[in-house]
Amino acid sequence: MIALPEPKAEVLARRDDIVAGLRSLLPADAVIAEAERLRPYETDGLTAYRQVPLAVVLPSTTEEVAAVMAFCHREGIRVVPRGAGTSLSGGALPLADAVVVGLMRLNGILSVDYADRVAVVQAGVTNIGITQRVQEEGFFYAPDPSSQLACMIGGNVNMNSGGAHCLKYGVTANNLLGLRIVTVEGETVEIGGAHLDAAGYDWLGLLTGSEGQLAIVTEVTVRILRSPEGARAMLAGFRANEVAGACVDAIISSGIIPVALEFMDRPAIHACEAFAHAGYPLDAEALLIIEVEGSVEEQDRLLGQIRTICERFDPVSLRVAQTAEESAAIWKGRKGAFGAVGRISPDYLCMDGTIPTSRLPEVLGRIGAMSREYGLQVANIFHAGDGNLHPLIMFDANDPVSMHKAEEFGADILKLCVEVGGCLTGEHGVGVEKRDLMDVQFTATELDQQRRIKSAFDPGWLLNPHKVFPLAAAAA
Amino acid sequence: MSVLAPGSEAELAASIRSAWEAGEPLAIQGNGSKAAMLRPVQAARTLSARALAGISLYAPNELILEAGAGTTLAAVEAAVAAAGQQIIAEPPDLSALLGTEATQTIGGVVAANLSGPRRVAAGAMRDHLLGIRAVNGTGEVIRSGGRVLKNVTGLDLCKLLAGSHGTLGVLSAVTIKVLPAAQAWGTLVLAGLDARAAVAALSAGLGSPYGVSGAAFLPAAAAARVPALAGLGASAALVRIEEFADSVAYRTGRLREDLARFGRADLLDDATSRAVWRAVRDVTPLAGGPEETVWRVSVRPSAGPGVLEAAETAGGRGLLDWGGGLVWIAAPAAAAEAVMAAARAAGGTWMLMRAPETLRAVLPVVPPEPPALARLTRSVKAAFDPKGILNPGRLFAGV
Numbered sequence A: 001m002i003a004l005p006e007p008k009a010e011v012l013a014r015r016d017d018i019v020a021g022l023r024s025l026l027p028a029d030a031v032i033a034e035a036e037r038l039r040p041y042e043t044d045g046l047t048a049y050r051q052v053p054l055a056v057v058l059p060s061t062t063e064e065v066a067a068v069m070a071f072c073h074r075e076g077i078r079v080v081p082r083g084a085g086t087s088l089s090g091g092a093l094p095l096a097d098a099v100v101v102g103l104m105r106l107n108g109i110l111s112v113d114y115a116d117r118v119a120v121v122q123a124g125v126t127n128i129g130i131t132q133r134v135q136e137e138g139f140f141y142a143p144d145p146s147s148q149l150a151c152m153i154g155g156n157v158n159m160n161s162g163g164a165h166c167l168k169y170g171v172t173a174n175n176l177l178g179l180r181i182v183t184v185e186g187e188t189v190e191i192g193g194a195h196l197d198a199a200g201y202d203w204l205g206l207l208t209g210s211e212g213q214l215a216i217v218t219e220v221t222v223r224i225l226r227s228p229e230g231a232r233a234m235l236a237g238f239r240a241n242e243v244a245g246a247c248v249d250a251i252i253s254s255g256i257i258p259v260a261l262e263f264m265d266r267p268a269i270h271a272c273e274a275f276a277h278a279g280y281p282l283d284a285e286a287l288l289i290i291e292v293e294g295s296v297e298e299q300d301r302l303l304g305q306i307r308t309i310c311e312r313f314d315p316v317s318l319r320v321a322q323t324a325e326e327s328a329a330i331w332k333g334r335k336g337a338f339g340a341v342g343r344i345s346p347d348y349l350c351m352d353g354t355i356p357t358s359r360l361p362e363v364l365g366r367i368g369a370m371s372r373e374y375g376l377q378v379a380n381i382f383h384a385g386d387g388n389l390h391p392l393i394m395f396d397a398n399d400p401v402s403m404h405k406a407e408e409f410g411a412d413i414l415k416l417c418v419e420v421g422g423c424l425t426g427e428h429g430v431g432v433e434k435r436d437l438m439d440v441q442f443t444a445t446e447l448d449q450q451r452r453i454k455s456a457f458d459p460g461w462l463l464n465p466h467k468v469f470p471l472a473a474a475a476a
Numbered sequence B: 001m002s003v004l005a006p007g008s009e010a011e012l013a014a015s016i017r018s019a020w021e022a023g024e025p026l027a028i029q030g031n032g033s034k035a036a037m038l039r040p041v042q043a044a045r046t047l048s049a050r051a052l053a054g055i056s057l058y059a060p061n062e063l064i065l066e067a068g069a070g071t072t073l074a075a076v077e078a079a080v081a082a083a084g085q086q087i088i089a090e091p092p093d094l095s096a097l098l099g100t101e102a103t104q105t106i107g108g109v110v111a112a113n114l115s116g117p118r119r120v121a122a123g124a125m126r127d128h129l130l131g132i133r134a135v136n137g138t139g140e141v142i143r144s145g146g147r148v149l150k151n152v153t154g155l156d157l158c159k160l161l162a163g164s165h166g167t168l169g170v171l172s173a174v175t176i177k178v179l180p181a182a183q184a185w186g187t188l189v190l191a192g193l194d195a196r197a198a199v200a201a202l203s204a205g206l207g208s209p210y211g212v213s214g215a216a217f218l219p220a221a222a223a224a225r226v227p228a229l230a231g232l233g234a235s236a237a238l239v240r241i242e243e244f245a246d247s248v249a250y251r252t253g254r255l256r257e258d259l260a261r262f263g264r265a266d267l268l269d270d271a272t273s274r275a276v277w278r279a280v281r282d283v284t285p286l287a288g289g290p291e292e293t294v295w296r297v298s299v300r301p302s303a304g305p306g307v308l309e310a311a312e313t314a315g316g317r318g319l320l321d322w323g324g325g326l327v328w329i330a331a332p333a334a335a336a337e338a339v340m341a342a343a344r345a346a347g348g349t350w351m352l353m354r355a356p357e358t359l360r361a362v363l364p365v366v367p368p369e370p371p372a373l374a375r376l377t378r379s380v381k382a383a384f385d386p387k388g389i390l391n392p393g394r395l396f397a398g399v
C-alpha cells in the first residue's frame, strides 16, 4: 500500500471552526461535513484507496472558489480539487486533514462561437457535455476519454487526458486555448484566451496535466472542431501479437494515419466478446480496430488500402464496416472493455505506461511471463498508434496478498515501460498510484526541478500535496 | 563578443555552471537567426548550441526524431522529407523578414515555439515536442518528456521551455513527433475580398468538414509581392487542402461550392500552392528594411481584420494567417502604440519580432503580465535560473 502523509493534528483539532469558517463563505448546502455525506468523496477511480476528508465544499462560482482558497491559505489547510472523481491514479483521493473542493456545480457552458471555433465552459462540464452542446451545428470537442460521460473538463485539463481518437486529434493539451484559474492564495488569473499561442511562458501547457498541483481551474476555453463527413471502422485479427504489431508499423509507414488504431490481446478479445457480443474473432491472438474518416468514397479508398496492408500479414479475420451501425458494433466491444474485465474479475488495476511502438511484441511477451509468475491474469488493451498500453491486472481486493501482488505486478510493468524507453503514464497521470515510482523515470535533480516549480505556485504545498512527487521528496 | 559553443551536453553544463558561479549573464542562441526578436540581451558572452548538432534517432515508423538542439532545421527537414514525412507545425523561415542570413536550428525553433500556416489545423511546434534535454541556470541537466508519443509523467517542462526563448534553460536536444507529408496540395483563391469578407470565407473553410490545413488573407499589396498571385491585382484569400490527390480534388470541389457565396474560387495546382504557402509561412510579402518594426499579433480570428485595419491606419502593412487569428504587421516605429492597443482591445497577444535596438529595449515586446502572473514568471524563472544568467531581460525587463 502507498502511504498517505500524516494529517496535521492541529488542523484536525480545529475541524469545527474550519467548517464554520467555510459555512460563512458559501451557501449552506455547499459545505458537507457529516460523516455519511462525506463518504461518496472518500475515493476516486482507484478504489483500493479510501480516505474521508475533513470537509467537502461545492462552490458554484469562481468567486466562491477564490473565497475558499483564500480561507484555506490563511488557515494553512490542505486542499484536494475534484472533478468527477474518475481518476484511475488516485489523483482525487482526499486526505484526512484536507478540504475537497468539488467543481461539479460549475457546470455551465458560458459561450460557444462557431466562427472562431471556441467554447468557454466551466470546469465541471462533462467532456461529452461539450460535444453534445455543439454537435447540432456539426462540431465536436475532440479528446474523447472512455470516461467521457462522467469525467469533467477541469479533470481532463489537470490529467491531460487522451482518448481513442487522439492519434489524429491530439490530447487535451492540444485542444485548449485558455483557462481561468484560482491560485492557492485565492487570486483569480486569466491564462491565454480565444487566441492561439499566447506570448510569455506557456502557463497553459504547464497547467495542463499538472494534476491539481498548481492551481484550481474554474473555466476552460476549448477549441471545437467541425466533424468530418463520416467515419468508419474495420477490424483485423492476427495469429500473434508480433504480427499485429508489424501490421501497425506497416500502416503507419505507408503514410496513412488512421484516426484510431486500437489493439487488444487474446484475453481482452475474449473478455470483450463475452460481454458485448461484438463478433470479435475468438481464434485471433491479437485484434486491431482501425478507423478512418472522410466522405464515403474516401473511407472506401483508405479502408481498401489498409485492408491490402493487413492481408500481407495473413489475418485470421478481416471485417470492414459497411455502415455506421457496423462500425458501432466493432467499437462496442472496445468501449465496454473495462466493464467486460470487471465481469471476469471483481477488481482490476488499469495500468497506463507508454512504450516505443517497435518494442510492443517484446513488452507483451514479458508482461505475459510476469502474469504467470505472479499468478494473476492480465488483459492488454492499448492505443497502438501511440504506444500507450493499458494492461488490466485482475485481482481480488478482499485478499491482501492478491492486492499486494497486483500492485507489485503493476509496478513491474511500469518499470519495464521505462526500461524500454517509454514512460510511467501516457494519460492517467501519476496521482498517488505511481508517485513512488517517479524516481524510476527521473533523476533526483529532475524531480527537484519539478518540485521547485510546484513551490513557485504553492510555496506551502497545500494543493493536493500527497500526489505526483515521492512523499519524502515532497516533504523536503 | 565572445561566443562559447560547447560540443557536448557535458561541456554545455560545465559552461553554464561556471557562468553561474561567476554570476555572469549569457546570451543564449543557436545560430543567432532570431537575434532581432524581442528585447536585446545585455551579456558579455554568448553561449551557442550550434555545435550540439546531429540527428541521434529517427524512426519514421514510430513518428519520432531526436536531434541535437544545434542541428539546422534544414537538416532535420531534409531527413524527414527523404522518408516522406514532415514537421507538421510547418515552422517558418523568417530570415528575409528578420533580415538575417543565419540558418536557424531546431533548438531555436522550439525555444521560440514558431509555427507556420498549418498551426491552425495541426498544432504548434510545442504540440509536437515530445522530449527535451536542457541545462538549467545552475548547470544541471534536466530531461522532460521522452521519445514516446503520449506521456503525462510529471510536470510538462517541454511546453514550458518551448517558447521560453532560452530564459529557463538551454536546450541540448529535442525529440519531436513527425508525420507523413500529404501526397498533394491544392489551394482555392478568392480574389478581391476585403479583410472582413475574407475572414468570413476562411472561417467557413475552417468550419467545413474538409480538413482545411491553411487559411490566409493577403491584402492587395502583399499579394502583389507573391509571384503566383501578383497577376490578380487584388487581395487574395487562400484556403489549403493537403491530402491524397483524389481527396484534394474532391475536397477543393466541395469547398468551392461552399464558398461560392463569397465569390468565385480558383484552384492553384500543387506546385503553385507550395510556392504561395511558403511565402505566407515565411511572411516574405512583408519583408522590409531595418528601420521598420515587425509585429506578430495573435487574436481570435474574427478580430484579425480590426487589428489589420488599425495597423494600416497607423501606416503599416499586414497579412492574416490562421484563419485571421495571426496578424503579421510591418510598420513604422510610430505605429507601435496603435498595434499594441488594437491587440489589447481584441483580447489578444503580441510579439515584437523585429525593431531597431533602441526601440526593443523600451517597448513591451510581449504584453506585460497582470501582477499575479508576473509574480509567477519571476518565481518560475528563479526556479530554473536563480541568478538570472540565461538571456536576462529577453522577454521582460528585469526577468
Ligand SMILES: Cc1cc2nc3c(=O)[nH]c(=O)nc-3n(C[C@H](O)[C@H](O)[C@H](O)COP(=O)(O)OP(=O)(O)OC[C@H]3O[C@@H](n4cnc5c(N)ncnc54)[C@H](O)[C@@H]3O)c2cc1C
Binding pocket: A044, A045, A080, A081, A082, A083, A084, A085, A086, A087, A088, A090, A091, A092, A103, A123, A144, A145, A146, A147, A150, A151, A152, A153, A154, A155, A156, A157, A158, A159, A160, A161, A162, A163, A164, A211, A212, A213, A215, A216, A217, A218, A338, A427, A428, A464
Ligand atoms: C472507466 C474509465 C475510463 C477511463 N478512460 C480514460 C481514457 O480513455 N483516457 C484518459 O485519459 N483517462 C481515462 N480515464 C481516467 C479519468 O477519467 C481521467 O483522468 C479524467 O480526466 C478525470 O476527470 P475527472 O473529472 O473525473 O477528474 P478527477 O478524477 O476528479 O480529478 C483528476 C485530477 O485532477 C484534479 N482536478 C480535477 N478537477 C480540477 C480542477 N478543476 N482544478 C484543479 N484540479 C482539478 C484532481 O485533484 C485530480 O488530481 C478513465 C477512467 C475511468 C474510470
